[in-house]
Amino acid sequence: MDPQRVLIHDPTLRDGHHAVRHQLDRDQIRGYAAAADAAGVPVVEVGHGNGLGASSLQVGRAKLSDDEMLSTVREAMPNSRMAAFMLPGWGTTADLQKAVAHGADVVRIAAHCTESNLTERHLGFLRDAGVEAHGVLLMSHMATPERLAEECALLVKYGAQAVGILDSSGHYLPPDVTQRITAIAEAVDVPMIFHGHNNLGMAMANSVAAAQAGARIIDGCARGFGAGAGNTQLEVLVPVLERMGFPTGIDLYALLDAADLAERELMPAPPTVDSVSIVSGLAGVFSGFKNHVLDISAHWGVDPRDVFFELGRRQVVAGQEDLIVDIVMELRNDTTKRENDGPPRGTARS
Known part of the structure; x- marks a missing residue:
């Protein structure tokens, strides 16, 4: 051969x-x-x-x-x-x-x-x-x-x-x-x-x-x-x-x-290197998570890019899809807390 x-x-x-x-x-x-x-x-x-x-x-x-x-x-x-x-x-x-x-x-x-x-x-x-x-x-x-x-x-x-x-x-x-x-x-x-x-x-x-x-x-x-x-x-x-x-x-x-x-x-359109895919690659997150992250992030109003970077930081792997929900909720709660707390004391509101 x-x-x-x-x-x-x-x-x-x-x-x-x-x-x-x-x-x-x-x-x-x-x-x-x-x-x-x-x-x-x-x-x-x-x-x-x-x-x-x-x-x-x-x-x-x-x-x-x-x-x-x-x-x-x-x-x-x-x-x-x-x-x-x-x-x-x-x-x-x-x-x-x-x-x-x-x-x-x-x-x-x-x-x-x-x-x-x-x-x-x-x-x-x-x-x-x-x-x-x-x-x-x-x-x-x-x-x-x-x-x-x-x-x-x-x-x-x-x-x-x-x-x-x-x-x-x-x-x-x-x-x-x-x-x-x-x-x-x-x-x-x-x-x-x-x-x-x-x-x-x-x-x-x-x-x-x-x-x-x-x-x-x-x-x-x-x-x-x-x-x-x-x-x-x-x-x-x-x-x-x-x-x-x-x-x-x-x-x-x-x-x-x-x-x-x-x-x-087979496909609605050929795959493309879109913004979310780039972030997923940089973060080192399993590509099969993409649709799950997009769906759950959209439902809760969270930036999917933040979700991917957090998944990467935690080194989440295939089979741990349930952690996507946990991370989305944590990011959502953090955002809500910052919005409710307002600006730090001593800063003027615009």
């Missing part, structure tokens, strides 16, 4: 779910899966934005069940491999068993960047089931390169056949990615993964930096469809990698057709 070859992993039908509150329907999922298959995209990931078993009031109920999504995509893709994603705590071994039964070829088990020990049981199950298992670390900007390397080594020990990092908040700059992938490369002998978000407009540059540093599985979504400001834009990523000497084996015209279909059929 060409050592420069990059395997493209496409989570449009999983990460993109965050952008539409997990409401993709069967026809939308089937249509994009078939288009990606026709383009020769090697791996297409499907599911609730937070993964198997995550459909809930806390993070949003999906329109379709995991079973419906998996079976629909499997039927639509005779060539591409199907992937699923799971966070221990949201999903269980029973969810993995269902994904395997539906023909999942690849399953990613994700954990917070310092908690790879939570993946041991599930990676072991996948290894025994003969399914390709990946271990990925979320919110990876919150750990040093050395710590990420240690955690990735544990993932391999538990059975991961590829390991890597997700820039869950879109916080990285290219040198950050280079340092981390380089450190991981020294600790493991399996393919390395990089998944970028575009909150600071760096997703493409970060993905290229990852490939140059040795990552050989790079994620990209059609039109960047994903949480927050979106992911690395797939139909740009592929030709850029090809020009740089990293072959992907994907048919460019068919990929562009798939991206056009995705924009037309």
Whole structure:
């Protein structure tokens, strides 16, 4: 196999779910899966934005069940491999068993960047089931390169056949990615993964930096469809990698057709780097929080930018969505108190 070859992993039908509150329907999922298959995209990931078993009031109920999504995509893709994603705590071994039964070829088990020990049981199950298992670390900007390397080594020990990092908040700059992938490369002998978000407009540059540093599985979504400001834009990523000497084996015209279909059929509009996304990236907050923060902040009349910076200060991570309400109420109460107290004693009112 060409050592420069990059395997493209496409989570449009999983990460993109965050952008539409997990409401993709069967026809939308089937249509994009078939288009990606026709383009020769090697791996297409499907599911609730937070993964198997995550459909809930806390993070949003999906329109379709995991079973419906998996079976629909499997039927639509005779060539591409199907992937699923799971966070221990949201999903269980029973969810993995269902994904395997539906023909999942690849399953990613994700954990917070310092908690790879939570993946041991599930990676072991996948290894025994003969399914390709990946271990990925979320919110990876919150750990040093050395710590990420240690955690990735544990993932391999538990059975991961590829390991890597997700820039869950879109916080990285290219040198950050280079340092981390380089450190991981020294600790493991399996393919390395990089998944970028575009909150600071760096997703493409970060993905290229990852490939140059040795990552050989790079994620990209059609039109960047994903949480927050979106992911690395797939139909740009592929030709850029090809020009740089990293072959992907994907048919460019068919990929562009798939991206056009995705924009037309999956999303109200392609993701943009808006003001809230920038603040989220600077604060290092999980991109999937965006809609929750906007909804709750608007209801209580609080500036969502303040909410994001406070979430970042407290290092809140996915699964702690309930803290958004607490922070909004604290900020609202502080604002109300300042307004009621008036100016400090000795100052004149205007």
